[in-house]
Amino acid sequence: AQSVAQPEDQVNVAEGNPLTVKCTYSVSGNPYLFWYVQYPNRGLQFLLKYITGDNLVKGSYGFEAEFNKSQTSFHLKKPSALVSDSALYFCAVRVTGGFKTIFGAGTRLFVKA
């Protein structure tokens, strides 16, 4: 079955420290991977995507993600966290067939000042 897993419900990090939000996937064929962020009472906002090519993808707000085919992972990273990065982060994979986009359960990021 095709799936996306975000193994951490919550990630806590101090402002200025690097952050990582983990995502692993299971799909047949080539994966198209996305990260979205959701702020309170808002819709999801697109951060970045991996389609093909360079395994390190850069996105909005200083975020980047590394695609690792052998580990079937697509972890979201940022070198220096900001308090304003505190939000709910979703990893998603787009697949062929009836369930076009599968979202992970989400990881809540708390950045402490």
Next chain:
Amino acid sequence: DSGVTQTPKHLITATGQRVTLRCSPRSGDLSVYWYQQSLDQGLQFLIQYYNGEERAKGNILERFSAQQFPDLHSELNLSSLELGDSALYFCASSVADSLRIEAFFGQGTRLTVV
């Protein structure tokens, strides 16, 4: 602002009732997606329309239906509402029906069934 507009923002209704949620996609976007977000189920894909035609179906109950109109706006109809239907319903749009492109989300309609 994503450019995707959803109305109403909040809706409170009683069990057994029927409601309609409305979505206006970004200008030029042909694809519309509907999602349900609840605490226990997470973000679930419901249905997708592309240029007026149903393109993909997800975990959508038979009590729910949707359509996309010629002007590309979409409506999600929820009937015989149950307490468990209380959730945040998102609409998203994208310019084409491609797995490679991202979708832009509206701010959602929070439905409360009492």
